[in-house]
Amino acid sequence: MTGGEIAALIAAGAFAVLVLGLCFVLFKVAGIVSELNTTIEEANKSLSTITKDADHLLIEVEGLLNKSNTTLDDVNGKLGMTDPLFQAVGDLGESVSSLNESTRNLTSHLASASKKGATVGIAKKVGSKVRG
Known part of the structure:
Protein backbone atom coordinates (compact mmCIF):
# COMPACT_ATOMS: atom_id res chain seq x y z
CA MET A 1 0.00 0.00 0.00
CA THR A 2 1.17 3.31 -0.92
CA GLY A 3 1.16 6.43 1.21
CA GLY A 4 -1.85 7.85 -0.71
CA GLU A 5 -3.88 4.72 -0.08
CA ILE A 6 -3.05 4.79 3.62
CA ALA A 7 -4.05 8.46 3.80
CA ALA A 8 -7.32 7.68 1.99
CA LEU A 9 -7.96 4.80 4.39
CA ILE A 10 -7.34 7.05 7.40
CA ALA A 11 -9.55 9.74 5.90
CA ALA A 12 -12.31 7.18 5.26
CA GLY A 13 -12.01 5.91 8.86
CA ALA A 14 -12.16 9.45 10.23
CA PHE A 15 -15.15 10.18 8.04
CA ALA A 16 -16.88 7.00 9.30
CA VAL A 17 -16.22 8.03 12.94
CA LEU A 18 -17.55 11.51 12.17
CA VAL A 19 -20.69 10.07 10.56
CA LEU A 20 -21.22 7.72 13.52
CA GLY A 21 -20.80 10.67 15.93
CA LEU A 22 -23.28 12.75 13.94
CA CYS A 23 -25.75 9.83 13.92
CA PHE A 24 -25.42 9.53 17.70
CA VAL A 25 -26.02 13.29 18.12
CA LEU A 26 -28.99 13.20 15.71
CA PHE A 27 -30.60 10.32 17.63
CA LYS A 28 -30.17 12.25 20.88
CA VAL A 29 -31.64 15.40 19.30
CA ALA A 30 -34.56 13.36 17.94
CA GLY A 31 -35.24 12.04 21.46
CA ILE A 32 -35.11 15.54 22.91
CA VAL A 33 -37.47 16.84 20.21
CA SER A 34 -39.85 13.96 20.95
CA GLU A 35 -39.83 14.77 24.68
CA LEU A 36 -40.28 18.43 23.87
CA ASN A 37 -43.33 17.62 21.72
CA THR A 38 -44.79 15.56 24.58
CA THR A 39 -44.16 18.41 27.02
CA ILE A 40 -45.79 20.94 24.68
CA GLU A 41 -48.85 18.71 24.26
CA GLU A 42 -49.20 18.34 28.04
CA ALA A 43 -48.79 22.10 28.47
CA ASN A 44 -51.51 22.71 25.87
CA LYS A 45 -53.84 20.28 27.65
CA SER A 46 -53.13 21.94 30.99
CA LEU A 47 -53.66 25.38 29.52
CA SER A 48 -56.96 24.25 28.01
CA THR A 49 -58.10 22.91 31.40
CA ILE A 50 -57.00 26.06 33.19
CA THR A 51 -58.83 28.21 30.64
CA LYS A 52 -62.05 26.23 31.10
CA ASP A 53 -61.75 26.47 34.89
CA ALA A 54 -61.06 30.20 34.67
CA ASP A 55 -64.10 30.67 32.44
CA HIS A 56 -66.33 28.85 34.95
CA LEU A 57 -64.83 30.86 37.80
CA LEU A 58 -65.40 34.14 35.96
CA ILE A 59 -69.04 33.21 35.36
CA GLU A 60 -69.50 32.49 39.07
CA VAL A 61 -67.75 35.73 40.05
CA GLU A 62 -69.99 37.68 37.66
CA GLY A 63 -73.08 36.10 39.25
CA LEU A 64 -71.77 36.94 42.73
CA LEU A 65 -71.11 40.54 41.71
CA ASN A 66 -74.62 40.85 40.28
CA LYS A 67 -76.10 39.56 43.55
CA SER A 68 -73.87 41.93 45.51
CA ASN A 69 -75.01 44.88 43.40
CA THR A 70 -78.65 43.92 43.93
CA THR A 71 -78.12 43.63 47.69
CA LEU A 72 -76.28 46.95 47.80
CA ASP A 73 -79.10 48.66 45.87
CA ASP A 74 -81.61 47.18 48.34
CA VAL A 75 -79.59 48.40 51.35
CA ASN A 76 -79.22 51.87 49.81
CA GLY A 77 -82.97 52.03 49.21
CA LYS A 78 -83.73 51.04 52.80
CA LEU A 79 -81.20 53.53 54.15
CA GLY A 80 -82.83 56.21 52.02
CA MET A 81 -86.13 55.48 53.76
CA THR A 82 -84.53 56.23 57.16
CA ASP A 83 -83.59 59.78 56.15
CA PRO A 84 -86.94 61.23 57.36
Missing part, protein backbone atom coordinates in the same frame (compact mmCIF):
# COMPACT_ATOMS: atom_id res chain seq x y z
CA LEU A 85 -86.42 59.49 60.72
CA PHE A 86 -83.05 61.14 61.23
CA GLN A 87 -84.51 64.47 60.09
CA ALA A 88 -87.29 64.10 62.67
CA VAL A 89 -84.79 63.24 65.41
CA GLY A 90 -82.75 66.31 64.46
CA ASP A 91 -85.87 68.50 64.55
CA LEU A 92 -86.82 67.03 67.94
CA GLY A 93 -83.35 67.83 69.27
CA GLU A 94 -83.68 71.43 68.08
CA SER A 95 -87.14 71.67 69.67
CA VAL A 96 -85.86 70.34 73.01
CA SER A 97 -82.96 72.78 72.86
CA SER A 98 -85.36 75.67 72.16
CA LEU A 99 -87.63 74.51 75.01
CA ASN A 100 -84.67 74.41 77.41
CA GLU A 101 -83.61 77.90 76.37
CA SER A 102 -87.16 79.23 76.77
CA THR A 103 -87.43 77.57 80.19
CA ARG A 104 -84.14 79.15 81.29
CA ASN A 105 -85.28 82.55 80.06
CA LEU A 106 -88.66 82.22 81.84
CA THR A 107 -87.00 81.06 85.04
CA SER A 108 -84.47 83.84 84.96
CA HIS A 109 -87.20 86.47 84.30
CA LEU A 110 -89.36 85.09 87.09
CA ALA A 111 -86.44 84.92 89.47
CA SER A 112 -85.41 88.50 88.71
CA ALA A 113 -89.03 89.65 89.01
CA SER A 114 -89.33 87.80 92.31
CA LYS A 115 -86.20 89.49 93.62
CA LYS A 116 -87.66 92.86 92.64
CA GLY A 117 -90.70 92.08 94.74
CA ALA A 118 -93.14 91.35 91.98
CA THR A 119 -96.46 90.19 93.34
CA VAL A 120 -98.19 89.53 90.06
CA GLY A 121 -100.33 86.35 90.24
CA ILE A 122 -98.68 83.67 88.06
CA ALA A 123 -95.19 85.14 88.27
CA LYS A 124 -95.35 84.94 92.06
CA LYS A 125 -96.61 81.34 92.04
CA VAL A 126 -94.08 80.16 89.50
CA GLY A 127 -91.28 82.06 91.21
CA SER A 128 -92.00 80.43 94.56
CA LYS A 129 -92.02 77.00 92.88
CA VAL A 130 -88.68 77.71 91.17
CA ARG A 131 -86.98 78.84 94.38
CA GLY A 132 -88.20 75.71 95.97
